[in-house]
Amino acid sequence: MHGFLTPYRGERYHLRDYRGARNPQGPEEIFNYTHSSLPNVIERCFGVLKARFPILKDMPPYDLKRQKYIILSCCVVHNFIKMCKDGDPLFIHYADENVELDDDGIPTTGSEDQVTPSVSQRELRRMANFRDRLAKKLWERQTSQ
Template sequence: MSDDKLVIPTSRYCLVDAGLPHTSTLMTPYRGVRYHLKEYYTRAPENSKELFNLRHASLRNAIERAFDVLKKRFPIIRSTTKPFYYCETQSDIFLACCILHNFLLDEDRDKDLEDEVLHEVLNGPEEEERHSTTGIREGSTEATQLRNSIANGMWTNYLMLKDDEIDMSK
């Protein structure tokens, strides 16, 4: 049995960056294919892999913005060193912060906080994560087939509903 504590339910997967291995439970973007949102402002996706990477990047960007808002509003989740809490307690703290944040959105919306985070996302220094991939091989055939199937399904829908898509070049 593995020492890995991350358990992903069957038929589910996590979207992760390219620094991690592509497996049937960890879905990475396609390597060597346009990925960053800025790259799509001048030219729309031209194939299923580019569309998959665009949507992967968009989702990851939205998640990172949400975490930034939470970290600015609740300093307790900003620090990873002190004080130390067990993993279950950290999970409870994070959940409580999410609940409080959602409550405060209705009761006491902090427009300055939202504007500050949006400004940092749009104008802040671009920090690309770099991870060592030494010894990590691209995922199994099954994992690659799953990602290809998802990408091809997205591409088919994109072609059929192209007028409904957001034009990243404008």
């Protein structure tokens, strides 16, 4: 599927808006909450990798092919550790979903400006319909638990 899936405007979006007892209310908010969580998960993964393998924080000036293999090797070792070692301190530290992290694994409190790419009206409608269906399914799953 091609397109850009935007959050709902006029609804809470940032993870900090949902802290405490303020759970998502309705399909639009559960979609926005899920949408805003995805970059945080990715940032958290990079944070664990960079904490475990400092070479990833400041990559030496190797050629791109060698850099690719260094990154791949770090990911393989990381996944092996994750499979074999329950209670790893790095995984526990970065598992706290209430802390927003940047791509270096550093806590952040600021918001980033969103950029919407130029797309056709037809594509915007198609993605809005997909977003509505997805939001409804997320809400149904949330309320059935």
